[in-house]
Each structure stands twice: as structure tokens, then as C-alpha cells.
Amino acid sequence: MKTLYIILAVFFLILSAIFSYLPLGTIALIPISFAFLFSYLVFKKSETPNNKFSKILLILTIVCLIFVLVKVFFIKNELEIDTKFEQQKIENNKDAKKDLEDLENDLE
Amino acid sequence: MKKTLLILVLFFLVTSFKSDTENPVKSGESLVYSGSYNMSGLLTQIAQVNMTTEKVTTAKNNYLHFSCSLATYSKWDSFFKIRDVYESYVNPISLKPSLYKRNINEGGFIKKEKYVIKGSKVNSTVSFKNNQETQNSFTIGTNTVDVITFLYQMRTVNFANFKVGQTKSFTIVFDEKEMDISLKYMGKETINAGNLGKKECYKVSIAAKTAALKGKDKNIIWLTADEHKIPALIQFSIPVGVGNLTLKSATGI
Known part of the structure; x- marks a missing residue:
């Protein structure tokens, strides 16, 4: 199960990065939400509490989220x-x- | 006294028997819209649409020039640049078109189209990028108009006299083919109309037999319920999703 979560988290993280780069506005929040969900599940399923990989997934998802929100609220059309x-x-x-x-x- | 009374009675008769259509479209009008694509309630703003009217005078005639231009915001230009212009030159009173032009550049796809309309005969000229132009002649109905003139003619309909569910038909010519369009009055709603503030609007559904528009009552236009009938919001459902045009500013009305 954990492997499936990792695959999905990485897939949605890549999608989040692409959507964040493209000028898709708040639509980028869709893959970001999924990336966040699966990254969190990977983090929860980790046997070791200090699992670096799950933390990196979460941090990268949050970076995408911040990037999108900055673009939506601070960059004018x-x-x-x-x-x-x-x-x-x-x-x-x-x-x-x-x-x-x-x-x-x-x-x- | 009798004369004054007669004038008053005549005035009353004229105003109470107003036709179903009136012309609220004047020259010098400028409407600016923001075009967005909507996915599950999440929006992305794609382009700006400018609709302007101006008076054009030739040696023999006066025309009203309708221009509708669409340009993608700079953030989209590097991915998919759109520069479209749709224009129509019409009789200022009857709003009957004499010339229709369409110049589109959508992500490198270039098409130029021109219809010279002589009554019911249309001489069309179409050209694509790097291709020679092709010329064609075809006939249209006497009340058939181009798509831009339709957007303005729609504003001449007196929806104040309409009952909810009542319809009105138009015929437009697009891509050298005639197409029937039906307007259905859906009642009134108050919506935000850019710099005009919150306005009571006529909600009108547009139906056309074309693959470009999807769904029943999914393509809706809100026209301000005043003498100008400014399109305040246009919602359209296309095969790849739902989009809308929101009025940002209306000047010269």
C-alpha cells in the first residue's frame, strides 16, 4: 500500500509542478491537493518517524502551493x-x- | 389646449405601442471583459475581450463599426498566444451588416475571412497562413447576420415584454454556413457588472445547433435590464469545459 501511495504522491507532485509552472491559476490546486494527500499518507505510513523522503514530498508540495498562491494573488493579469x-x-x-x-x- | 392634448395623446400612443425591438447600440461604446476557463469552480483567467463600436463614414454612407478583439494575457502568450479580431460594418439604424471580417491567430493557426454582403448575396474571401486565398459566393436569408452583429442585435430585443420561457430566433452565418440560434428568456437576476456595480439583468439562454456549444441552458448571457442592455456576464459551455466572460468596464454607453 505504501508503494502505491509513493507512486501516486510522486505522480501528483510532478503534475503539481507542471501545473504551477503553467499559467493555470487556481486549477493547479487540484493536483496539489492530491499530491498533499498522498504525501501525507506516505508520511503517516512511514515506519521511521524521520523519513526524509516523505518530508521532501510534503515540502515540495507546499512549495508548489505557495508558488501558485503568490501567482494568483500577487501577479496581475x-x-x-x-x-x-x-x-x-x-x-x-x-x-x-x-x-x-x-x-x-x-x-x- | 386641444393641440397640446392631441400632442400628449399622440406621444402616449407612440410610447405605448413600442415595437419588440429597439436600438440601444450607439457609437463610442467600449466594453472590456475578462475571459476565464472554469474547472470544478476553480478559475484561470486567460484573455481580455474588447468590444467597441464606432462610426465609420465613407463618401456615400455612414456605418456602425462593431469590433470584437480577443488577446491572451501575457502570462499565456508563451504557451498559446491568441490574437483574434471579429468585425462587422452595419447600417446604424437597421443594424444590417454590409461587411464582416474575421482575422484569427490562435497559437499560430492563422485564418482570415471576409464577407461582403449585398442583400442576400455574400462574396466571401478566406485565406489561411501561407495559403492562397479562396473566393466563394453564397446566398443567405434576408434576416441572416454575422456572429458579431448578432451579439449587438440581441440587445435590441425588448425582453421587458417577454415571459419566462419565451423564445426568439435568429439566423447567423458562420464559416460560410447559416445557423439557427434561439434565445430563451429565463427571468431576471442581479449580478456584478464591473464598473457599473450590481445590476439587475435579463438572463437569456442561447441555443445553437453546433458542436461548439454544449448542454441545454448552459450558454447564458446576462444583459443589464436597462435601456443599454449591456452584456454583463456571458457563460458558455464548450466541449473542453466551461468558460465565462465577465464585464470589467463599460464606457461610452
Whole structure:
């Protein structure tokens, strides 16, 4: 049973690390919750009270949790200043005006 | 005295026999939304959507230009960058479109689409990244509109006269195909509407025969129950989950 908990804890910890790195916001809390649960179970099932591996799993899960919470609460959602996109919009508008004038001439 | 009375009676008649539709859409309006993806109640904000209206004048005509642009937040740009623009040029009174343009760039997938609408005839031009453009002609119904014009035409519906469960149909053209859309009035709810504060809204369900939208009454739009009918919240259910567009700011209304 302990081996299964270790496999699941490591699996969800890897998933937590990936989700924390990606800009998934609070959705990253889903694998973190599972990683925390299985890491805690590994810690509880450990024969020796000072099992380093289970502690490392727990600490890494908490690091992921803190990283996600900092990103959610302290990093603002901002748009990149995209001059190319803005320029495209301006050119689009010019083209549209020409298309409308062509359409008006066709309808006459 | 008689003249004043006549004017008053005429005014009363005109206002009491208002049609089912009215036009609350003016130029200079700017609506900013935050788009989120929702998984089991947990959210991630993905993109900002800007909807603007402006007056466009050519040598012979005036148009109302509807523009809807979507851009992912910078945190997403390195993973999946989206820069989409949907535009429509319509008659300012009838809101009938003459030109529809769609320029999308979604994670490197580029598509440009243009419909020039002459009554019920549409000349379309479609091009993809590095591909030559293809041209096509097809006909649409006299009341068929593009997807952006639909979002604004929906605001002309007088939901104050609707009973809960009452429906109204529209036909839109998307990807060179016509599609029936049905709006169902679901009553009123008070929700947060960005800088407008808490507002009483008309809750309207949108149903369309398309694989892009899922579920019954899962695609809902809340329009402020006032003369502007600003979309305050848009909730949509797509095959990969549930998302919503939350109004952040509404100016120029």
C-alpha cells in the first residue's frame, strides 16, 4: 500500500509542478491537493518517524502551493503591448473602408 | 389646449405601442471583459475581450463599426498566444451588416475571412497562413447576420415584454454556413457588472445547433435590464469545459 501511495504522491507532485509552472491559476490546486494527500499518507505510513523522503514530498508540495498562491494573488493579469496587432487593426480598418466603398459602387 | 392634448395623446400612443425591438447600440461604446476557463469552480483567467463600436463614414454612407478583439494575457502568450479580431460594418439604424471580417491567430493557426454582403448575396474571401486565398459566393436569408452583429442585435430585443420561457430566433452565418440560434428568456437576476456595480439583468439562454456549444441552458448571457442592455456576464459551455466572460468596464454607453 505504501508503494502505491509513493507512486501516486510522486505522480501528483510532478503534475503539481507542471501545473504551477503553467499559467493555470487556481486549477493547479487540484493536483496539489492530491499530491498533499498522498504525501501525507506516505508520511503517516512511514515506519521511521524521520523519513526524509516523505518530508521532501510534503515540502515540495507546499512549495508548489505557495508558488501558485503568490501567482494568483500577487501577479496581475496584463496584456502585452502588441504593436504588430494594433498596426494590423489599423490596416484592417483602412481595407474595410475601401471594401465598403467598392460595395457602394457595385450597388449603384 | 386641444393641440397640446392631441400632442400628449399622440406621444402616449407612440410610447405605448413600442415595437419588440429597439436600438440601444450607439457609437463610442467600449466594453472590456475578462475571459476565464472554469474547472470544478476553480478559475484561470486567460484573455481580455474588447468590444467597441464606432462610426465609420465613407463618401456615400455612414456605418456602425462593431469590433470584437480577443488577446491572451501575457502570462499565456508563451504557451498559446491568441490574437483574434471579429468585425462587422452595419447600417446604424437597421443594424444590417454590409461587411464582416474575421482575422484569427490562435497559437499560430492563422485564418482570415471576409464577407461582403449585398442583400442576400455574400462574396466571401478566406485565406489561411501561407495559403492562397479562396473566393466563394453564397446566398443567405434576408434576416441572416454575422456572429458579431448578432451579439449587438440581441440587445435590441425588448425582453421587458417577454415571459419566462419565451423564445426568439435568429439566423447567423458562420464559416460560410447559416445557423439557427434561439434565445430563451429565463427571468431576471442581479449580478456584478464591473464598473457599473450590481445590476439587475435579463438572463437569456442561447441555443445553437453546433458542436461548439454544449448542454441545454448552459450558454447564458446576462444583459443589464436597462435601456443599454449591456452584456454583463456571458457563460458558455464548450466541449473542453466551461468558460465565462465577465464585464470589467463599460464606457461610452
